[in-house]
Structure formats: C-alpha cells, structure tokens
Amino acid sequence: MVPIEIREVTLIYDTPDGKVPGVKDVSFNVDASEFVCIVGPSGCGKSTLLNIIAGFLTPATGEIRIGGKPVSGRGMDRGVVFQDFAQLFPWRTALGNVSFGLEMKGVPKAERERIAREQLRLVKLEKFTSAYPHHLSGGMQQRVAIARALAYNPAILLMDEPFAALDALTRDDMQRLLADVWQKTRKTVIYVTHNVAEAVYLADRVIVMTPHPGTVKTEIRIPLSRPRDPLSAEFIEWQKTLLRELGQDENRSTGIGYEPTT
Amino acid sequence: MTGVAQAVQNRRSILRAVATIAAAAGVYQALAMSGVFAPALLPKLQTILSTLIAMLADGTMVRHAAYTLYRVLFGFALATAVGIPLGIVMARFKWVENFFLPLVSALMPIPSFSLVPLFMLWFGIGNLTTILIVFYASTFPMLFNTWTGVRAVNPLWLRAAGCMGADERKLFWKVIIPGASPFIITGMRQAFLRSWIAVVGAEMIAASDWGLGWVIFDAKEFLQADVMMASLVMIGAIGFVFERLVFGSLERLTVLRWGMVRLAKG
Numbered sequence: 001m002v003p004i005e006i007r008e009v010t011l012i013y014d015t016p017d018g019k020v021p022g023v024k025d026v027s028f029n030v031d032a033s034e035f036v037c038i039v040g041p042s043g044c045g046k047s048t049l050l051n052i053i054a055g056f057l058t059p060a061t062g063e064i065r066i067g068g069k070p071v072s073g074r075g076m077d078r079g080v081v082f083q084d085f086a087q088l089f090p091w092r093t094a095l096g097n098v099s100f101g102l103e104m105k106g107v108p109k110a111e112r113e114r115i116a117r118e119q120l121r122l123v124k125l126e127k128f129t130s131a132y133p134h135h136l137s138g139g140m141q142q143r144v145a146i147a148r149a150l151a152y153n154p155a156i157l158l159m160d161e162p163f164a165a166l167d168a169l170t171r172d173d174m175q176r177l178l179a180d181v182w183q184k185t186r187k188t189v190i191y192v193t194h195n196v197a198e199a200v201y202l203a204d205r206v207i208v209m210t211p212h213p214g215t216v217k218t219e220i221r222i223p224l225s226r227p228r229d230p231l232s233a234e235f236i237e238w239q240k241t242l243l244r245e246l247g248q249d250e251n252r253s254t255g256i257g258y259e260p261t262t
Numbered sequence: 263m264t265g266v267a268q269a270v271q272n273r274r275s276i277l278r279a280v281a282t283i284a285a286a287a288g289v290y291q292a293l294a295m296s297g298v299f300a301p302a303l304l305p306k307l308q309t310i311l312s313t314l315i316a317m318l319a320d321g322t323m324v325r326h327a328a329y330t331l332y333r334v335l336f337g338f339a340l341a342t343a344v345g346i347p348l349g350i351v352m353a354r355f356k357w358v359e360n361f362f363l364p365l366v367s368a369l370m371p372i373p374s375f376s377l378v379p380l381f382m383l384w385f386g387i388g389n390l391t392t393i394l395i396v397f398y399a400s401t402f403p404m405l406f407n408t409w410t411g412v413r414a415v416n417p418l419w420l421r422a423a424g425c426m427g428a429d430e431r432k433l434f435w436k437v438i439i440p441g442a443s444p445f446i447i448t449g450m451r452q453a454f455l456r457s458w459i460a461v462v463g464a465e466m467i468a469a470s471d472w473g474l475g476w477v478i479f480d481a482k483e484f485l486q487a488d489v490m491m492a493s494l495v496m497i498g499a500i501g502f503v504f505e506r507l508v509f510g511s512l513e514r515l516t517v518l519r520w521g522m523v524r525l526a527k528g
Contacts, residue, residue, distance in 0.1 A: 076426065082418055082421075087418045087419070089440070091440040091443070091516070091520045100426050100428075100436075103436075104428050148422075148426075152426060
C-alpha cells in the first residue's frame with residue numbers, strides 16, 4: 001500500500017505550568033503494508049504521535065510524509081479507530097456507521113451498502129447490519145469501528161489502543177481477527193498499545209517509546225511467522241525482550257501479558 | 263419488543279394516566295359538592311362537562327381551540343426555525359456566542375407577558391401580536407437547549423466524521439443535529455410548554471373574539487366559571503395530546519431507539 005515517513009516530529013503542549021514537550025525529535029519509517037506497533041508507558045506521547053499522524057494535532061517542527069508527499073491535516077488516505085466504544089454514531093445502524101465515509105465521498109446508496117456489508121462480513125458481523133450500536137457488545141462495537149475505518153478504503157489504518165477497554169478473552173479474539181483482516185487487506189497499520197503481548201502478537205516491528213519527553217528509544221523487529229502462538233517459548237522470549245526495553249524486567253513481573261497500568 | 267407486549271404496555275400506560283386524572287377529578291368533585299364554595303364559583307364536574315359538550319357541539323370551542331393552536335404552532339415553528347440554527351452556530355463559533363450570549367441573558371428573564379402591552383401598541387390586537395409573543399417566549403428554551411446540546415456532542419463523533427471526509431455542512435446535518443437531538447427534543451418540549459403559557463396570557467389582552475385565553479378572560483365578565491373550567495380542560499387536553507403523542511412519539515422514534523436516552527427502570 002503506502003509507506004509513511006515520520007521526520008523529526010516535535011510537539012509542545014502549552015500547559016498552565018509552562019511548555020511541556022509531548023514528543024521530541026521522533027523519526028521512523030513505516031513500510032507499505034507493514035504492521036507497526038508503538039509501545040510505551042502512559043505519558044510517553046504515543047497517542048499524541050498517532051494524533052499527529054492522523055492530522056488532529058499539528059507538530060511544532062518536523063513533518064509526516066505519506067507515499068512520499070508531506071501531509072498536513074486530516075485526509076481520507078487514513079482511517080482511524082479510537083479506544084472509546086462511543087466513537088460510533090448511536091443514531092446509525094452498524095451498516096449506517098460503516099457506510100458513512102462512502103456517503104461523504106458521494107458513493108451511491110446501493111453501492112455503499114454493498115461495500116459496507118462486505119466490510120461487516122470481514123469483521124464477522126454480517127448478521128448485525130441493522131443493529132444500533134447500543135445493542136452491540138463492546139467487542140462488536142470495536143469491530144464495527146474497524147469496518148467503518150476500512151470501508152472507504154484508506155491506504156493506512158491508525159489505531160489508538162482499540163482493544164484496551166475490552167476483557168481479556170474478547171481482546172484475544174479481536175487480535176486474531178485484526179491479524180486476519182490485516183493479512184486480507186494489506187493496509188499499512190500504525191497501532192498504539194501499552195500491552196506488550198498484543199504488540200508481539202500483531203507487529204512486524206515495534207517502536208518502543210520512553211516518556212519525558214516522548215522519544216523513540218528503540219525499534220524491535222518481530223520475525224515470528226504468522227499466525228503466532230502466544231504460548232510458544234519464542235513468543236514469550238520476545239515479550240521479555242520488549243519488557244526489558246521498557247524497563248519492566250523479570251524481577252518486577254512474570255512477563256506474561258504484563259501491562260503497565262495507565 | 264413484540265407487537266403484543268407493546269400493545270399490553272401501551273394499554274397499561276393509558277390505564278395509569280386515566281387513574282391519575284380520575285383521582286384528581288374525584289378530589290375536585292368532592293370539594294365542589296362540599297358546599298364550602300358557591301356553585302357558580304366552583305361548578306360540579308357534570309356542569310363543566312355539559313358546558314364543554316355544548317360548546318364543542320355548537321363549534322365555538324373548536325374554533326377557540328383552532329385559533330389558539332394556530333398561534334401556538336406558528337410561533338413555535340418560528341422559534342424552532344430561529345432557535346435551532348442560532349443555537350448551533352453559537353456553540354460552533356466563538357464570536358457568534360460572544361455576540362449573542364449577553365443579549366440572550368438579558369432578554370431571557372423578561373416575562374413574555376410583560377411585552378404584550380408594548381406589542382399591542384406596535385402590532386395591534388390579534389394574530390400578529392399573539393404569535394410574536396409565543397415566538398418570544400419559546401425561542402429561548404429552544405436556543406438554550408440546542409446550544410447546550412451541541413456543546414455536549416461527543417468530540418469523538420466530530421473527529422471520526424472529519425477523518426471520513428465530512429465538511430462543515432455535512433457535519434451539521436449528519437453529526438451535530440442527530441448528536442444533539444436529546445437536547446433539541448427537550449428544547450422543543452420546553453418551548454411548546456412555554457408557547458401555551460404565553461399564548462393564553464397574550465390572548466387575554468391582545469386577542470378579540472377567538473382563542474382559549476380570550477374566552478377565559480371574557481367569561482369572568484359573566485361569572486361563567488364553568489366556561490373557564492371547560493376551556494382549561496381543553497387546554498389541558500390539547501397539551502396532553504401534544505406532550506404524549508407528538509413529543510413522546512418523536513422521542514421513541516429517535517433518541518430512545520438509538521439508546522441516547524433510556525427508559526426509567528421498573
């Protein structure tokens with residue numbers, strides 16, 4: 001699909017206590033169709049960075065290039081999925097939510113409903129097309145949100161801890177489903193999480209960030225073949241590697257499924 | 263919900279409403295029959311009812327109600343047409359808010375009734391004055407609720423819609439209006455209520471010959487408490503129908519169906 005370059009991006013927050021750098025001199029590249037996870041403790045600026053890439057925030061210096069061209073502001077080349085279930089429009093059915101982007105593009109009704117149905121099938125919600133969001137579970141709502149972000153066919157999918165508010169079992173299902181959807185659609189994905197197991201399960205490459213100010217500490221390529229087995233010895237080794245980079249080594253936790261509290 | 267369960271629930275809700283009204287009527291009737299007050303001042307239910315039936319039968323009550331309803335609906339429609347867009351624009355653009363908010367704060371506490379004499383000087387007696395009084399009274403609740411509702415729209419909806427390429431005009435129709443709808447519907451309810459209060463007051467002084475407010479005021483000249491009471495029953499009945507059928511249905515078809523408001527438990 002489309003590669004992304006993040007070049008020396010710095011953003012400064014104006015707070016009552018003065019200027020606080022949110023992210024500082026962040027640079028990395030994402031290849032076309034690559035799945036990159038950004039991992040770090042809360043306050044490391046990972047969500048800020050995602051918001052800059054999405055175009056919700058403007059960096060003080062630096063630039064974002066998508067497909068070689070610098071971008072400013074929002075664009076339909078990027079689909080965004082948020083953590084909050086409330087991101088769906090409660091007054092629209094699952095189908096109505098998913099077809100929103102196509103409606104904005106001016107796609108005729110029959111065509112956009114056909115595409116929306118297809119997207120809902122991709123996230124296994126074809127039976128719930130006419131359900132309103134408040135009748136769907138949290139996991140289902142997040143699947144609708146993914147389908148909605150994919151429906152108008154952006155090259156890039158930006159995801160900000162989309163499964164963080166789900167229970168552990170549902171989250172495992174969602175991760176499997178997302179890995180599956182990504183392999184079918186080959187989108188370029190930037191996925192923010194503070195869950196190490198999630199990053200090892202999903203990512204081709206993990207960007208580790210540290211706070212105050214938010215900077216990239218290191219990048220780790222996860223060479224495991226897919227589908228990945230979260231119980232295999234090598235999977236757990238990669239989790240330990242990541243935890244070490246985050247400064248959460250063995251004497252502080254068992255390492256398995258460890259989540260720094262937010 | 264199945265059709266049968268819905269029908270049972272509808273019947274229960276009607277029964278409950280009837281029970282409440284019957285109890286209140288019973289208390290009134292006991293008071294009227296106690297003889298503490300003169301029957302001419304506190305007529306019995308059967309007197310009120312026969313007056314009401316007679317006035318309905320000869321068409322005068324229907325005509326009074328039609329005049330009043332016309333003024334209410336006209337003024338209410340104007341208030342909606344001004345209040346909703348202005349409320350939205352105030353909530354979206356700081357300079358509009360800065361300009362209108364002090365004006366709204368200063369005008370809102372002025373009772374609509376106190377403007378009736380002035381409006382009579384400017385616009386004479388009749389429909390124009392009464393409609394404008396209704397418009398004045400109902401614009402503020404419409405405006406205030408819409409303004410609050412738009413500011414309460416979840417910013418994630420705006421972000422999500424923005425990502426999907428919605429421009430300001432599409433945001434307005436496809437996100438802001440439905441997103442603020444629980445508040446807008448509340449605004450309409452309050453505005454309608456204020457319309458009724460305003461119209462009756464305005465008609466008492468600024469209407470001639472027709473209107474429920476006028477007929478109540480006129481009846482005092484002839485000591486016709488039964489006519490007054492019959493007109494009050496009419497006002498209550500029309501208000502009830504609008505509140506339960508029009509606004510109740512509107513709510514059921516929109517915000518209740520969307521889960522943006524919920525029914526009370528039990």
